[in-house]
Amino acid sequence: MAKHEITINLEKCIGCSLCAKTCAAHNIELKNGKARVLGNDCLMCGQCSAVCPKAAVTISGYETEPHTNTENVRLNAEEVLDVIRFRRTVRQFQEKKIPEEVLGQILEAGRLTHTAKNLQDVSFVVLDQKKELLEKMAVGLFRKIKPFVDLFSPMARRTKIDNHFFFFKAPIVIVIAAKNKTNGILAAQNMEFVAEANGLGVLFSGFFTTCANISFKIKKALKIPRGKKVAAVLVLGYPKVKFRRSAQREKLDCIYM
Numbered sequence: 001m002a003k004h005e006i007t008i009n010l011e012k013c014i015g016c017s018l019c020a021k022t023c024a025a026h027n028i029e030l031k032n033g034k035a036r037v038l039g040n041d042c043l044m045c046g047q048c049s050a051v052c053p054k055a056a057v058t059i060s061g062y063e064t065e066p067h068t069n070t071e072n073v074r075l076n077a078e079e080v081l082d083v084i085r086f087r088r089t090v091r092q093f094q095e096k097k098i099p100e101e102v103l104g105q106i107l108e109a110g111r112l113t114h115t116a117k118n119l120q121d122v123s124f125v126v127l128d129q130k131k132e133l134l135e136k137m138a139v140g141l142f143r144k145i146k147p148f149v150d151l152f153s154p155m156a157r158r159t160k161i162d163n164h165f166f167f168f169k170a171p172i173v174i175v176i177a178a179k180n181k182t183n184g185i186l187a188a189q190n191m192e193f194v195a196e197a198n199g200l201g202v203l204f205s206g207f208f209t210t211c212a213n214i215s216f217k218i219k220k221a222l223k224i225p226r227g228k229k230v231a232a233v234l235v236l237g238y239p240k241v242k243f244r245r246s247a248q249r250e251k252l253d254c255i256y257m
C-alpha cells in the first residue's frame with residue numbers, strides 16, 4: 001500500500017482544473033467537471049493540494065498539515081544578495097553552546113528543503129558528544145594519506161594535521177546524508193543561511209565529507225545507512241572572527257544562447 005494517498009473532496013472541488021494543470025506527473029484529470037486522481041504513482045509532491053483554492057485536495061500519511069501561505073512570503077533581493085556576498089567560511093569559534101531552538105531551526109531548514117523527485121532522502125547526524133571521537137578517526141586517516149599528498153602540494157606540506165584539523169573546536173557538527181548528493185547539498189546551503197541568520201558561523205567540511213565516504217569505519221560510526229552517502233558536513237558555532245569585507249570573486253562566467 002502506498003504511504004501517501006491523494007484524496008479529492010468532490011463537494012469542495014469546483015472543477016477549476018488548477019490541480020490537473022499543475023501536476024508534473026499527469027496524475028489528475030477532470031471528469032464530469034470534477035478533479036479525479038488517476039493513481040498513486042506520482043511524486044506525492046503536493047503541488048495539487050497547494051494550488052487548490054478550495055482546499056479540496058489532501059494527502060494522507062504526513063504527521064502535520066501544510067502551512068497556509070496567507071501573506072505571500074517574499075524575500076528582498078538586495079538583502080538576499082548581501083547575505084551571499086558577505087558570508088565567509090568560519091574556522092575560529094567561541095566556546096559557546098548553540099541553543100537547542102537554534103539547532104532545531106537549522107535542522108528544520110534541512111527538513112523543509114525540496115528534493116529531486118520529492119525523494120525526501122536527506123537525513124542528519126548531529127555530532128555533539130561523539131564529535132571528538134569521529135574527528136580523531138578522520139585525523140588518523142588523513143595522517144596516513146598526507147605523505148602522498150605532500151609530494152605534489154606545497155600547501156599540504158605547510159599544513160599540520162592537528163587534533164582539530166576538521167572541526168576547529170566548533171561546538172556542533174552536522175553530517176548530512178542522502179541517496180542523491182545534490183539533495184543533501186541543497187539542504188546544507190539552506191541550513192547555512194538559517195545558521196547565519198542566528199548569528200552563527202559555518203564551515204563546509206569537504207575534508208570530513210571525503211573521510212566519511214572513503215572510510216567504512218567512519219561511515220559505520222556515523223550510522224549512515226546503506227545506499228546513502230555523506231553529501232555535506234556543516235561545522236557550526238559562534239564566530240570568533242569578524243569579516244569586514246565581502247569575498248572577491250572572478251567576473252561572471254556566463255553565456256547567453
Ligand SMILES: Cc1cc2nc3c(=O)[nH]c(=O)nc-3n(C[C@H](O)[C@H](O)[C@H](O)COP(=O)(O)O)c2cc1C
Nearest residue numbers: 087088089090091166203204205206207208209247
Ligand atoms: C564544498 C566545500 C567544502 C569545503 N571544505 C573545506 C574543508 O574541508 N576545510 C576548510 O578549511 N575549508 C573548506 N571549505 C571552505 C573553502 O575553502 C572556502 O569556501 C573558500 O576558501 C572561500 O572562502 P569563503 O568561504 O570565506 O568565501 C569548503 C568549502 C566548500 C564550498
